[in-house]
Amino acid sequence: MKNENRKSNKTKLINNLYKSLYRIRTIEEKIALIYPTDQIKSPVHLSIGQEAVTVGACAALLEADVVFGTYRGHSLYLAKGGDLNGMMAELYGKSTGVAGGKGGSMHLVDTNRGIMGMSAVVATTIPQAAGYAYAFKVMKQNNIVVSFFGDGATEEGVFHETLNFAALKKLPMIFVCENNQYAVLSHQSERQSNTNIAERASVYGMHSEKIDQNDPYTIYEKVNWARNQIIEKGRGPFFFECMTERYREHVGPSERDDIKTLSAEIVDPLQQLSKLVSSDFKQNVFKEVDLELKQAINFAEKSAFPAKDSLYKDVYA
Amino acid sequence: MPKSNINTRSISYAEAINEATRQLMSQDESVFVLGIGVDDPRGIYGTTSNLSREFGQDRVVNMPLAEDAITGIASGSSMAGMRPIVVHERMDFMLLAMNQLINVAAKSHYMYGGAVKVPMVVRSIIGRSWGQGAQHSQALQSFFMHVPGLKVIAPTTPYDAKGALVASIKDDNPVIFIEHRMLHNYKGQVPKDLYSVPFGKARILRAGHDITIVGISHAMVECIRAAKSLATSSISAEVIDPISLSPLDVQTICESVEKTGNLLIVDNGWTTCGASAEIMSLVIENVQGQDKVNMKRMGFEFVTSPTTKILEDLYYPDSRRIAKAGYDLLMGKETDWEPDVQESPEIDEFKGPF
Numbered sequence: 001m002k003n004e005n006r007k008s009n010k011t012k013l014i015n016n017l018y019k020s021l022y023r024i025r026t027i028e029e030k031i032a033l034i035y036p037t038d039q040i041k042s043p044v045h046l047s048i049g050q051e052a053v054t055v056g057a058c059a060a061l062l063e064a065d066v067v068f069g070t071y072r073g074h075s076l077y078l079a080k081g082g083d084l085n086g087m088m089a090e091l092y093g094k095s096t097g098v099a100g101g102k103g104g105s106m107h108l109v110d111t112n113r114g115i116m117g118m119s120a121v122v123a124t125t126i127p128q129a130a131g132y133a134y135a136f137k138v139m140k141q142n143n144i145v146v147s148f149f150g151d152g153a154t155e156e157g158v159f160h161e162t163l164n165f166a167a168l169k170k171l172p173m174i175f176v177c178e179n180n181q182y183a184v185l186s187h188q189s190e191r192q193s194n195t196n197i198a199e200r201a202s203v204y205g206m207h208s209e210k211i212d213q214n215d216p217y218t219i220y221e222k223v224n225w226a227r228n229q230i231i232e233k234g235r236g237p238f239f240f241e242c243m244t245e246r247y248r249e250h251v252g253p254s255e256r257d258d259i260k261t262l263s264a265e266i267v268d269p270l271q272q273l274s275k276l277v278s279s280d281f282k283q284n285v286f287k288e289v290d291l292e293l294k295q296a297i298n299f300a301e302k303s304a305f306p307a308k309d310s311l312y313k314d315v316y317a
Numbered sequence: 318m319p320k321s322n323i324n325t326r327s328i329s330y331a332e333a334i335n336e337a338t339r340q341l342m343s344q345d346e347s348v349f350v351l352g353i354g355v356d357d358p359r360g361i362y363g364t365t366s367n368l369s370r371e372f373g374q375d376r377v378v379n380m381p382l383a384e385d386a387i388t389g390i391a392s393g394s395s396m397a398g399m400r401p402i403v404v405h406e407r408m409d410f411m412l413l414a415m416n417q418l419i420n421v422a423a424k425s426h427y428m429y430g431g432a433v434k435v436p437m438v439v440r441s442i443i444g445r446s447w448g449q450g451a452q453h454s455q456a457l458q459s460f461f462m463h464v465p466g467l468k469v470i471a472p473t474t475p476y477d478a479k480g481a482l483v484a485s486i487k488d489d490n491p492v493i494f495i496e497h498r499m500l501h502n503y504k505g506q507v508p509k510d511l512y513s514v515p516f517g518k519a520r521i522l523r524a525g526h527d528i529t530i531v532g533i534s535h536a537m538v539e540c541i542r543a544a545k546s547l548a549t550s551s552i553s554a555e556v557i558d559p560i561s562l563s564p565l566d567v568q569t570i571c572e573s574v575e576k577t578g579n580l581l582i583v584d585n586g587w588t589t590c591g592a593s594a595e596i597m598s599l600v601i602e603n604v605q606g607q608d609k610v611n612m613k614r615m616g617f618e619f620v621t622s623p624t625t626k627i628l629e630d631l632y633y634p635d636s637r638r639i640a641k642a643g644y645d646l647l648m649g650k651e652t653d654w655e656p657d658v659q660e661s662p663e664i665d666e667f668k669g670p671f
Binding site for chain 2: 066068097098099100101102103107109110111116117119121124125126127128129130131132133134135136138139157158161162164165168313314315316317
C-alpha cells in the first residue's frame with residue numbers, strides 16, 4: 001500500500017472512531033439528563049469514560065462477528081452497530097424496544113448486528129461467548145467472537161473455567177477486559193492479589209497483553225491484529241486487558257465522588273481524538289448525532305407500552 | 318407403549334438413550350454431546366459409548382471439570398444454531414451450574430424479547446445405592462420445575478427414555494432431562510425408528526379404579542410393585558407416570574383422582590416444596606368442592622442421604638411402604654395389613670462402585 005493511501009485510511013479510521021465515541025458519549029450524557037425525569041425506569045450503568053475499549057475493538061470487527069457484553073453495555077451495543085431507536089425504546093420500557101420492554105438497559109441484544117446479549121450477573125456471558133466461538137469453529141465459519149467483561153469478572157470461577165477451555169480448544173475468540181479498576185465502589189487492589197489481569201490470563205496458554213492507553217486507535221490496532229491472526233492463521237484465543245476509567249458511579253447518572261480530584265490525571269479519549277479531527281468533520285458529526293438522538297428519543301416517547309398479554313409471550317420458544 | 322413387533326426389540330434404558338443420541342446426531346449435524354467423561358471408556362454407563370468413533374471428538378466433547386462454563390458454552394453454542402446435549406454423571410453436580418442454568422439459559426429467550434433461542438438438553442443422573450450418600454444421590458427436579466423457561470422431563474421406561482430424549486433434543490428450549498442410575502439397566506420394548514414422547518403428557522402405566530398412584534422417576538418402579546401387592550388384597554390401583562414434570566399433565570391425574578377418590582404421590586425426592594407438593598396443590602385446586610378425596614405424599618425422608626445400607630433402606634420409600642400407605646389411605650386409618658414382599662432386583666443386585 002502506498003504511504004498516501006495508508007495515511008488516508010488512517011484518517012478515515014480516526015474520523016470513524018471519533019464519530020462513534022462522540023455519538024456514544026452524547027447519547028449516554030443525554031440518558032443521564034433524562035434519567036431524573038423517571039421516564040427510564042431501568043437501572044442504567046453508563047460507560048462514560050470507558051467507551052474507547054468497545055469503540056476501538058468493534059472498529060476491527062465485521063458485522064457477522066459476534067460480541068457478548070455486560071450490563072454496562074450501551075457503548076458496546078452502539079459501537080457494534082446496534083439500533084439506537086430500539087435501545088432508547090427498550091430503556092423506556094416500550095414495545096418497540098429491542099427486547100419488547102422485557103430486558104431494559106442491562107439486556108440489550110441485536111442479533112442482526114452480532115450483538116448476542118448482555119447479562120446483569122457478572123461474568124456470565126464469558127462462557128457463552130466461548131460456546132459461540134466453539135460453534136464457529138465446528139461449523140467452520142470464518143468469524144470471531146469477542147467477549148467483553150470488567151475487572152471484577154476475572155475474580156469469578158467461570159472466567160477461569162472458560163479461559164482454560166478456550167485455550168485448550170484454540171477458539172476463534174478474543175477476551176477483552178475493560179479494566180476500570182472498580183467493582184461498584186471496591187478498588188481492584190482490595191480484591192486481587194495480583195492486579196495484572198493480562199499476566200494471570202497468559203498462564204492459560206494464550207497471547208495476552210495489557211493496553212495502558214485508554215485510546216481507541218491503539219485498541220483497534222491490537223484487536224485488528226488479533227482478528228487477522230485468528231482468521232488467517234487459525235490462532236486464538238487472544239486476551240487484552242484494557243485500562244480505562246469510568247467517570248460515573250456504578251449505577252445511575254451521577255459522577256463518581258472522586259472524579260473531580262482525578263480529572264486532572266485522566267486523559268479523556270474523546271478530547272484526544274478531537275485534536276485529530278477537522279472542525280468541519282466535527283460540525284457534521286454534531287449535527288448528525290443531534291438529529292439522530294432527537295429522533296430516537298421521540299421514537300421512544302411516542303412508542304406504545306407492551307400489550308398486557310405480552311407478559312406471557314416468549315417464556316418458551 | 319408398543320407391543321413387541323418386528324420394528325421393536327428389547328433394549329436397556331441406557332441403550333435407548335445412546336440410540337436416540339446416535340440417531341439424532343446422524344440426522345442433524347448441529348447436535349453434539351459435551352460433558353465430563355462423555356468420551357471416556359465407560360461412556361456414562363454406555364449412554365455415550367462409541368459416539369465419538371462415529372461422529373468425532375468435535376461432536377462428543379470430553380470437557381474440563383467446569384460445570385458452570387460447560388453450561389454457558391452449551392447455551393452460547395445453541396444461540397449460534399447448535400443443539401448441545403450436556404451430560405452430568407450425577408445430578409448433584411448441576412448445583413455447580415445453577416447460575417448458567419437459571420440466570421442465563423432459562424431466561425435468555427424471554428429477557429431478550431424472543432430474539433434468541435436456547436435449545437439445549439441437560440442430562441443428569443440421580444444416583445442411589447452402594448453408598449452413594451449425601452452428594453451422589455440428590456434428586457433436584459423441583460428446583461428446575463420452579464423456574465419458568467425450563468422444561469423438566471424424567472422418563473422411567475426405555476421406551477419413554479428414547480422418545481423423551483428425542484423430544485428434548487428437538488425442543489427449542491433448555492430441557493432438564495432426568496435419568497436414574499437404577500433405571501439404566503432396565504429393559505423394555507423400544508422401536509428402532511425415531512419417535513417423540515411429547516412434553517406435558519402423562520402415561521397411565523396400569524389402569525385401576527380404587528386409588529391413583531403417581532410415581533416419579535425410579536419411584537415409579539416401586540409404585541408398580543406396590544400396585545401388585547395391593548392387587549393381592551383386591552385393591553385396584555391406577556398408576557400414573559407424569560414423565561414430563563414441567564409442563565405437567567395435571568388433567569390426566571385429576572381425571573384419575575375423580576374416578577378413584579384417592580391419591581398417593583410418590584416422588585423420587587424430598588417432599589418439602591417438592592414435585593409431590595406441586596402435584597398435590599394442582600390437584601386440590603382442580604378437584605376442591607367436588608367429592609371427598611384422600612391424599613398422601615411420600616418421598617425421601619427429610620434427612621441427608623446416608624451411605625450405610627441399613628439406614629439407606631429407611632431413607633427411600635420402598636414398595637412395601639408404598640403399598641401399605643395406599644391401603645391405609647383407602648381404609649382411612651392405620652391398619653395392620655402387611656403387603657406381599659416384592660423384590661427390587663435393580664437395587665439388590667447393584668454392585669458399585671458407582
